Amino acid sequence: MYNNKLIGSLYVTPFVIGFLLFTAFPFVASFILSLTDARLQDQLGAAQFTGLANYTGMVSDSTFQKSLGVTFAYVFITVPLKLAFALFIAVVLNFKLRGIGLFRTAFYLPSILGGSVAIAVVWRFVFAGDGLINQGLGSLGIGGVNWLGEPTTAMFSIVLLRLWQFGSAMVVFLAGLKAIPEDLYEAADLDGASRMKQFWMITLPLLTPVLFFNFIMQIVQAFQEFNGPYIITAGGPLKSSYLLPLMIYEEAFKYFNLGYSSALSWVLFIIIAIFTAVAFWSQKHWVFYAQDRGDDKGGH
Amino acid sequence: MVTATIDTGWRKHLPVLNAFLRYGILILVGFVMIYPLLWMIGGAFKNNAEIFSSIGFIPKEPTTDGFVNGWKTSTEYTFATYLLNTMKIVIPKVIVTVISSVVVAYGFARFAIPGRKWLFALLMATVLLPKSVLLIPQYLMFREFGWLDTYLPLYAPQAFATEGFFVFMIIQFMRTLPLDMEEAAVMDGCNSFQVLTLIVCPVILPAIISVALFQFMWSMNDFLQPLIYLSSVEKYPVALALKMSIDVTEATSWNEILAMSTIAIAPSLILFFAAQKYFVEGLTSGAVKG
Incomplete structure (x- = not known):
């Protein structure tokens, strides 16, 4: 609207300053720190450059390998399950029925509250030895499970906490579904296409931009999960839920190894960067934007 | 009239069945989703013995002890x-x-x-x-x-x-x-x-x-x-x-x-x-x- 470049630049100046000071500078600094043996309690001047020692050290660090493994397991289990479940419920909800708004509220609520400490605390009680789930099993005559004390079930409890928060992805899917023109389905009905076929041939292709958005957001968030493992399982037992963000935190603020912790955070950054880069690169092969079918409404 | 109803019998009920199925899924999932929250709020009004002994969320003997003592904190x-x-x-x-x-x-x-x-x-x-x-x-x-x-x-x-x-x-x-x-x-x-x-x-x-x-x-x-x-x-x-x-x-x-x-x-x-x-x-x- 305006062509005055000077005034325009003035408006975005806060972002430029904030970006340089709180993002770009720490970003570069963390890489430099990752090449040193800096410790939290010492002056930074005392740190020595150690080259890539922090990175090569990871090769022989069994805790890191365990942490990397469980992080991938966590992401690869939660992201597809959460997206599939969110899409499934969105499709069920996308129907003219009474009380749909009420259900949407009920499903969306957990993703608003789910990241809080209060919910993590409740989760810990739900899965505790004498907690809600074991009481429920007991009343059915089934013996209790030591949920937080066994590696597999401890992981299961934090996976479930993330799946419980499927609502935000569902709301985005639902908005995407509502944006699909109804005449497409009417035409498909006339052609005698089954509901299943309509889902695969109309719904899913037209939903791919929304699926892409949800996928990126879920990947980025899942790789950064901290509250669940920190509060519910403390990363245990036997590091079975020791996700990378928790390890990064503990290396820095419990063991004071700033150099090693920075190197770990760069590994996490590179993993997330690879995933998002591949997703963005691959989207031309599977994401269907509206202009592809000669429609200038909406779209990218 | 009668034959027409028989002809289209089960198809006619399809929308009802569809709605029934949808509501069934939504109610089941909604219940599981909301139960931890209900259990939390209900539990806040129970005494400790009851929290450990019943999985229902409605307190049998509601008490505000949890709030009174919790508010003081440790x-x-x-x-x-x-x-x-x-x-x-x-x-x-x-x-x-x-x-x-x-x-x-x-x-x-x-x-x-x-x-x-x-x-x-x-x-x-x-x-x-x-x-x-x-x-x-x-x-x-x-x-x-x-x-x-x-x-x-x-x-x-x-x-x-x-x-x-x-x-x-x-x-x-x-x-x-x-x-x-x-x-x-x-x-x-x-x-x-x-x-x-x-x-x-x-x-x-x-x-x-x-x-x-x-x-x-x-x-x-x-x-x-x-x-x-x-x-x-x-x-x-x-x-x-x-x-x-x-x-x-x-x-x-x-x-x-x-x-x-x-x-x-x-x-x-x-x-x-x-x-x-x-x-x-x-x-x-x-x-x-x-």
């Missing part, structure tokens, strides 16, 4: 201190986030800025960048500033539009607006800042409310940042106080902890029910219109 401060501390962090954070995001979004949406494409790409990159890669240098920087054990590290960065997601949300909203009102104001002699405050802000109010609500909610939930920066208990927000309480009293007083958890999520819960529409719009504006 520290020298009452829970009111922690609630107040939370507000001391969250309210400034929401205000500076809204102001900086609106100003920056206005620049992006209405001006020809040199290198705008690149700046926008950087803005979006901040959304995807994992926060943990910035954590340690930011900590060291704030230590140099002498800001440790203060609330400044928790909201000062937000005064510089560091949360790209919010800026993006407002840009998207501004792009959908017709320009004629703003152009008319310019004709009448308004400068661009007056246009922003007098014309644009009232129109983008829904987007502003969405940003404020999301930031409020996320800041209420925030745990890692206060954990790193705050060391004196008297400055703890609710998130840290709750974590501390389970470390101290876990074995005994579940009702106290459930009561305080209920209080901790109450502000978010009330806001969510009061303003659900803004949460839905805020969330979907970037994803669907994008």
